[in-house]
Amino acid sequence: MLGLSWALPYLLLLLPLAILPWLSHNTEKKVVWDKLLPVDRFSTLLSITHKGLASWVIMALLMTLAGPFTPEKTVERYRQGAEFIVLLDRSRSMDDIFARRPLNSLPVEKELIRSKRKVSRDYLVEFVKRRPDDRFGYVLFSDKPTEILRLTYNKAAVLATVEAGGLGKGLSKTNIFSALKLAADMFQREDYRGSRNILLISDGGQVFTDEQKRYLVRTYPEMKLSLYWIYLRSMRGMTLDSSDNDSLLWLDMPERKIHAFFKTLNVPYQAFEAGSLEEFSAAINEIDEQQYQTLIIEETLPHQYRTDWFLWLALVALFLLTLSYLYTWWGVRQAYQNRHK
Secondary structure: OOOOEEOOHHHHHHHHHHHHHHOOOOOOOOOOOHHHOOOOHHHHHHHHHHHHHHHHHHHHHHHHHOOEEEOOEEEEEEEEEOEEEEEEEOEHHHHOEOOOOOOOOOOOOHHHOOEHHHHHHHHHHHHHHHOOOOEEEEEEEOOOEEEEEEEEOOHHHHHHHHHHOOOOOOEOOOOHHHHHHHHHHHHHOOOOOOOEEEEEEEOOOOOOOHHHHHHHHHHHHHOOEEEEEEEEOOOOOOOOOOOOOOOHHHOOOHHHHHHHHHOOOOOOEEEEEEOOHHHHHHHHHHHHHHOOEEEEEEEEEOOEEOHHHHHHHHHHHHHHHHHHHHHHHHHHHHHHHHHOO
8 A cells, every 4th residue: 555564564453443433332212103203314424424533543543553664765767967987096196296386486385285186086076066966986096996986876975985085195007998997897787877977087198909999999889988088287288189399208108199099989088188276177167067968867765654644644533523523512502402492
């Protein structure tokens, strides 16, 4: 009934007690001629109402004692948002100061000197808070990737994980391919629910092998993934795309090679070059604005007791029964007064 479960279902066996009001004593009288008895349909209806309301009260109270509740369940709802797996670089270079100023520049306030990892953490926290309906996964990687948090709607868990990602020191190597592969594996374990995005935050690059390239070219379009890369510039002046004013030292940089390869993946790809807090903030804002699409989300409805429903039913029935008996009392009193005038 109404998807209800019962804490003490055996008490429902007492529901037949609701017929007690109908088991009234026989009050019939013998008369010489039954035509002398007036037909009072209203009194008959009132008697039936009394019994019905009394049965109603008994059943409602018994159901209350049985402890009705709706069990915890998961329902699907449609929202506007996306799914993100965040790949955060934990190599040693991410501990360097973000947007380091030249050595001959004036000193800056101490609180403005933050590592790339801490800046990334702060902006990720802001990004997660902006998107209440998104599902997030979280991966830290250096030479090997670690799945810190599988895809979840639990924002408290996501925020705690992102905050913890800013602790400790990084390792020496950067293996971006292993992180990209792990992200694809994480999505592959899940049903498709909407826009799937991988957010890579790193300050380095990698030269992929032919086998690694073939895997990404095959897997990413097949799984309908989108790729964002927030590249934290380590070398002042260098950009991911080549230009006429390039230094010869930048021509074979792994960052440029991986950027050029990402463009050939045949999936939505966008790179953001962040060399300042303003550029990092602009990148987060643009990603946030782009990813509001129809998303099927799972919402967990908690276990809830429903005793209040039946208490209200009993209260309403008891109120009506009281009114009915007051009316009966008033009618008898009026009849008595009229007879003795």
